[in-house]
Amino acid sequence: MSHRGPAPDMATSVEAEDPRVTRTRHAVREAVRSLVQRAGFEGVSHQQVAAEAGVGRATVYRHWPTRTDLLLHALAEVEVPRHWQSSGDLATDLAKELQRLQRTLSSSPLVPELVALIGRAEWDAELRGTKAELLAAGTAGLRRALEAAIEREELPADHDLDTTIARLAGPLFYRRVLAHAPLEDAFVTKIITAYVNEVSASG
């Protein structure tokens, strides 16, 4: 998922990274995240980042010439769930995944970052790619749950996953990002039961 540089955290990396570079990269990443959360993308300047990270200004320019580079470096790493196990029941799987999404959207300090990313991605093609990656990672669980249901023939093979994901996750994003309303459990439950009923009715 990382865009630049050699793979981190590997004991025997093919090409070891200079410890000084490692330190810089880490400090800058934390600084950018902190700044974005406090003041939005517009609060992120090379100058601010350098001060916040305790790093020379020239150093920041050397590694990340543009503002987009800085943002990508701070945001482009996401954990994709490695192992995923279906419970064998679509409703259960969906409930689990949507509740995970609900928790993330409700509490994660990165949400403001992501919203800012969405806004800026409208003009920045490079960020648009990152946005797509993050979205795919965030909804990967939902996708797996639906794919498992298709394999069990609980859903028809031609079921449109993207549409369904939009219908399940869309309302959550709407409430959190657009309406700024709290994401109650009842809301999530309603979405799931409505969808499951619809599936069982048609199938």
Next chain:
Amino acid sequence: MSHRGPAPDMATSVEAEDPRVTRTRHAVREAVRSLVQRAGFEGVSHQQVAAEAGVGRATVYRHWPTRTDLLLHALAEVEVPRHWQSSGDLATDLAKELQRLQRTLSSSPLVPELVALIGRAEWDAELRGTKAELLAAGTAGLRRALEAAIEREELPADHDLDTTIARLAGPLFYRRVLAHAPLEDAFVTKIITAYVNEVSASG
């Protein structure tokens, strides 16, 4: 819906506006919109706006001291549908309103502006209010349709409008803003029929 100044376009205004001011306000509004569409919020500076509008820099500062003021001036005017008439059938009303929303999201040149607004509103309380107004205006038709259905007792009186609106409009926003996928008719149709089936089944 307009925040500042007397009502425009009225032949016998209570307090007529100086034509020079009218000219300035109009030129600046167009300039801001053009700039936001081309370069995002970050492309909007007093300097740029002044140049684009063919207006003195001091004049821009006089009317709109902050960047937020500029953005509000350009975005804060929305037409709310004045007269709204129900067809007498919920499915028909919803189809009409969602298709209107679909058209707006698909084609309006203001969509990038709105996405940028969403992102910036995460930190700017003043813009957050405007965002709420725009959202309310954009979904007013949906709300009216649902209210009419409640009056006809097609929906229970305690039906949660906000939840329903999120479930209907959320997927559209998700597709357009997050997934950058086209909004096909089939997608919209599916959302409506699913919801209508759900209502008739429970009612």
Next chain:
DNA sequence: TAGTCTACGAGACAGAGCGTCTCACAAAGT
């Protein structure tokens, strides 16, 4: 029509941020 009022544009100004550059230093690798 004459006179007053007021928004305007041009430009000066200090201050801050930006992006680039040089240079001495210290840490890393050999």
Next chain:
DNA sequence: ACTTTGTGAGACGCTCTGTCTCGTAGACTA
């Protein structure tokens, strides 16, 4: 011990910001 290389400090020219003054032209008023 020697070379390489990333670093931090600071100087630089440049642009943008926000405020100011001032002469002008257009808009109300009598």
